[in-house]
Amino acid sequence: LAKTTQPISMDSYEGQEVNITCSHNNIATNDYITWYQQFPSQGPRFIIQGYKTKVTNEVASLFIPADRKSSTLSLPRVSLSDTAVYYCLVGDRGVDTGRRALTFGSGTRLQVQP
């Protein structure tokens, strides 16, 4: 499994855009990049997943350069409720993805200030 590296923590203010970058130098051809969000006292929650270029949903955008050795999760106009830990995961999203254990790192703790 490809190892991921992301900042331990980040601080931001309400209304700002937050970009969290994850490095995954050993990503394999079949690997997808997935981000999870975890609030205190809750389990992780899927945010977004991508393979290359850009993916956008109602919560976030994911930017993946051509070499795929890194990815950036972008949260537009954060609010206090976006304070959470964000995890970057890399793994093969094949047919058996629902059967595959997820490998989490330590994540990035985002603190949003008023």
Added chain:
Amino acid sequence: GAGVSQSPRYKVAKRGQDVALRCDPISGHVSLFWYQQALGQGPEFLTYFQNEAQLDKSGLPSDRFFAERPEGSVSTLKIQRTQQEDSAVYLCASSDRELGEQYFGPGTRLTVT
């Protein structure tokens, strides 16, 4: 309910006691996972079920840990002779074979004193 539920939410055990943690997955989800999350760390895989079959238990830290899912729905994680290092949040997740995304429960926080 629509989500994964776990009980109890909090459990305090004295060292040496046995504990049982319950997970109710989303109805119809074939896959069920258990993870252990230490304070300040990301979740770590413990074991995986497909229906009632335990297909992977490579993450269980010792033979004091045992998991079952006898009817392919509810699962129980049992820890025998608890030790202080077992203190953690135990997360359960389930997934639909087709969609693949794992849906996590709120976890059970185990404190061993």
